Amino acid sequence: MKILINVTVNQKKYELAVEPNMTLADMIREELKLTGTKKGCGLGECGACTVLLDGKPVSSCLVLAIEADNRDVVTIEGVETEKGLHPIQQAFVEKGAIQCGFCTPGMVLSAKALLDENPHPDEQDIRKAISGNLCRCTGYQKIVEAVQSVSARK
Amino acid sequence: MLIPRFNYHRPSTIKEACEIKAEFKNKAMFLAGGTDIIVNLKRGVISPERLISLNGIEELRLHSVDGRNGQTRIASCGTVSGLIREKFMLPYSALITGMESLGSPLIRNMATIGGNLATARPAADISPSLIAYNAKVVLTSASGKREVLMDDFFLGPGKTALNDDEILSEIVLDNPSSYAGSAYIKLGTRKALEISLVNVAAFLTLEKPDGPITGARIVMGAVGPVPLRARSAESILVGEKPGAALFAEAGKAAASKDSSPIDDFRGSAEYRRDMVKILTERALKKAVNDIR
Numbered sequence: 001m002k003i004l005i006n007v008t009v010n011q012k013k014y015e016l017a018v019e020p021n022m023t024l025a026d027m028i029r030e031e032l033k034l035t036g037t038k039k040g041c042g043l044g045e046c047g048a049c050t051v052l053l054d055g056k057p058v059s060s061c062l063v064l065a066i067e068a069d070n071r072d073v074v075t076i077e078g079v080e081t082e083k084g085l086h087p088i089q090q091a092f093v094e095k096g097a098i099q100c101g102f103c104t105p106g107m108v109l110s111a112k113a114l115l116d117e118n119p120h121p122d123e124q125d126i127r128k129a130i131s132g133n134l135c136r137c138t139g140y141q142k143i144v145e146a147v148q149s150v151s152a153r154k
Numbered sequence: 155m156l157i158p159r160f161n162y163h164r165p166s167t168i169k170e171a172c173e174i175k176a177e178f179k180n181k182a183m184f185l186a187g188g189t190d191i192i193v194n195l196k197r198g199v200i201s202p203e204r205l206i207s208l209n210g211i212e213e214l215r216l217h218s219v220d221g222r223n224g225q226t227r228i229a230s231c232g233t234v235s236g237l238i239r240e241k242f243m244l245p246y247s248a249l250i251t252g253m254e255s256l257g258s259p260l261i262r263n264m265a266t267i268g269g270n271l272a273t274a275r276p277a278a279d280i281s282p283s284l285i286a287y288n289a290k291v292v293l294t295s296a297s298g299k300r301e302v303l304m305d306d307f308f309l310g311p312g313k314t315a316l317n318d319d320e321i322l323s324e325i326v327l328d329n330p331s332s333y334a335g336s337a338y339i340k341l342g343t344r345k346a347l348e349i350s351l352v353n354v355a356a357f358l359t360l361e362k363p364d365g366p367i368t369g370a371r372i373v374m375g376a377v378g379p380v381p382l383r384a385r386s387a388e389s390i391l392v393g394e395k396p397g398a399a400l401f402a403e404a405g406k407a408a409a410s411k412d413s414s415p416i417d418d419f420r421g422s423a424e425y426r427r428d429m430v431k432i433l434t435e436r437a438l439k440k441a442v443n444d445i446r
Binding site: 019021043061067128 | 155156157158159160161162164185188189192193195196197205207209235257258259260261263264345346347
């Protein structure tokens, strides 16, 4: 039986009827067609499905959509501003921190959550903040540099 | 990966949650952070008819410091990342270290302290420290509550003292006395998203700054079906002055007499036993340095 929920996604309010066994990741991708959120392992180990739930990064494959009732969700589509790419996204482009791109939405969101709380993190803080997001291409160095460059600019 | 169908309940009070659980008993499971339950649902390890969400219950998130009785009462649905930042957690450094090494930031933002205990995994990062601090858990049912020592809470992998109609509502920690210190060391091959190969928590109390040791509690994880007390190591320590030779002796006793590790794909029993010795020794040293 579907249950009605009210959820804010990228500052837009939605009223959705979801099955209790639907994950937040599937709700975002299948119901809202926001496919920037990636699905990797489905078991909370890779971080590709990272979204911000009430400002905190979580694995959306381990959250039930109904549990997001009355909560605030930000996906990668909500990071860009009317002025264009978010500084973190811009830094990823400039530093070449993207290769295949599958981990990128999660990386950007984990980095955003970190910088929102601590505008000047050191390298260890950054590595710790993205430790739940796996990247199989770049070896993390450029990702860390990209986040550092945003922190330096602030 | 699909999650099997289930009926969903979202009570707003502990009482209501207990009543639902009492009605459906083992056909229903509580859902807190979900970082274990959702994985197990997807893997087909569990298939409860009903899930009772605890995330609408405000009272399961209200921690309190009871100054009169010298106790810190942690509400079971406090998230791991939230608790790490709480000031009242500062005296419990072993517990903080354990919570910091649990899963990844993404997991810690969802996982709850009570959920970590109720899933009762032998390699869990939170339970050894809580046992070392001699913490208690409050188990609440529709008809009342009871307190159970953490020492008696775990019965086997995935098995706890929780009855079918009970909810783990609080964790109660005594405020440490003067000259007490603690430490937790986790051994794994990675820094994040790692399940302990071996972990050791130690809690030491001294009579005065330079000793002797009046209380010692050492708990080893991932070397038995439940976290184990290293009782022979503890008895070697009590009454003695802290020191490297004493800690080495305690480490040896913990490895040879107190632990019962098994071989699995993470490591051999022999290796685990060796590591119990070393980690116990190191945890004791670290606990002495933590004395405040």
